[in-house]
Amino acid sequence: MNQARTTTRLSDSVIRTLGDAIAPRGAGEGRLCIVNYHRILERPDPLLASEPTVETFHWQMELLASCFNVLPLHDALEMLKAERMPPRAVAITFDDGYRSTHDLALPVLQQYQLPATVFVTTGHIDKGSMWNDVILEAARRLPRGELELSDIGFGSYPLHTPQDRQNAVQALTERSKYLPPAGRAQLNHKLETLVGCSLEQELMLTRDMLLALNRAGVEIGGHTITHPILTCVDDATAQAEIAGNKQHLESIIGKPVRLFAYPNGKQGIDFDERHAQMVREAGYSAAFTTAVGPVTRHTGRYTIPRSRPWDNHRMKFAGRLLYWLAGRAA
Numbered sequence: 127m128n129q130a131r132t133t134t135r136l137s138d139s140v141i142r143t144l145g146d147a148i149a150p151r152g153a154g155e156g157r158l159c160i161v162n163y164h165r166i167l168e169r170p171d172p173l174l175a176s177e178p179t180v181e182t183f184h185w186q187m188e189l190l191a192s193c194f195n196v197l198p199l200h201d202a203l204e205m206l207k208a209e210r211m212p213p214r215a216v217a218i219t220f221d222d223g224y225r226s227t228h229d230l231a232l233p234v235l236q237q238y239q240l241p242a243t244v245f246v247t248t249g250h251i252d253k254g255s256m257w258n259d260v261i262l263e264a265a266r267r268l269p270r271g272e273l274e275l276s277d278i279g280f281g282s283y284p285l286h287t288p289q290d291r292q293n294a295v296q297a298l299t300e301r302s303k304y305l306p307p308a309g310r311a312q313l314n315h316k317l318e319t320l321v322g323c324s325l326e327q328e329l330m331l332t333r334d335m336l337l338a339l340n341r342a343g344v345e346i347g348g349h350t351i352t353h354p355i356l357t358c359v360d361d362a363t364a365q366a367e368i369a370g371n372k373q374h375l376e377s378i379i380g381k382p383v384r385l386f387a388y389p390n391g392k393q394g395i396d397f398d399e400r401h402a403q404m405v406r407e408a409g410y411s412a413a414f415t416t417a418v419g420p421v422t423r424h425t426g427r428y429t430i431p432r433s434r435p436w437d438n439h440r441m442k443f444a445g446r447l448l449y450w451l452a453g454r455a456a
């Protein structure tokens with residue numbers, strides 16, 4: 127056996143031992159950590175530095191398979207309630223419904239026999255790109271100089287260095303995510319005019335891919351129709367986004383859609399109690415935020431935290447998961 131493999135085996139054994147040591151001993155004190163991905167990339171992209179490449183995703187899944195107990199999300203919640211949670215419990219989720227969930231993540235998940243859930247925005251099925259990916263593509267292609275968007279109320283952004291382009295993507299995405307779909311479409315249209323062509327790519331799941339994920343045992347969850355920030359739309363629109371998304375997904379996969387993830391997911395900012403109530407009334411059994419922390423049987427079923435360790439090093443990635451599993455529950 128070569129030295130690298132011996133080191134990995136040793137470090138895996140340390141991770142498992144630590145994970146068992148931090149597991150709460152009392153009955154009913156089980157914990158779960160839910161990791162949350164969006165896109166998986168074929169190769170590194172400086173404009174998407176926080177998204178893992180398939181190579182990174184591969185070692186992260188190998189690590190989860192080797193050192194943690196990866197559970198189907200819906201089952202894990204039932205196990206918490208029934209007080210029979212194993213130590214080092216983790217569930218894997220993907221948001222938005224990117225094609226990379228099917229093309230790049232699924233083969234790795236299958237290789238390690240890992241269950242997962244994907245939360246899908248139905249308005250993007252069979253479509254090219256989400257609005258934020260159009261911003262990204264514009265920032266990639268626009269020539270050096272100043273990106274002038276004052277006429278549509280977005281100000282201007284220097285595009286001289288790679289860092290400028292990253293800053294522009296971040297600023298424009300943050301600003302536009304709180305706009306209604308028409309406002310995002312106006313920004314995208316302006317960017318496409320400036321670049322001089324369509325910036326749509328084939329990034330989102332097709333209906334057939336969604337069916338293939340479902341057939342492969344990936345749980346399909348809801349994530350609204352157009353990915354609005356729910357606090358930025360009126361109650362009737364929010365209700366239609368939540369219920370219509372569920373009905374559409376169920377009409378495709380022919381079975382109940384049980385789990386929901388709030389767009390952007392910050393409790394009190396991106397959604398509030400009204401939306402949790404709407405999600406419950408739509409027939410969902412649980413809903414997920416983007417807060418950091420462990421899930422316990424005391425966690426509210428409609429405000430369940432999820433996050434992803436951002437570390438690009440094996441021990442740090444595992445260490446952060448263990449830290450979250452040991453940490454204070456919300």
Ligand SMILES: [Zn+2]
Nearest residue numbers: 221222389390
């Ligand atoms: Zn999302």
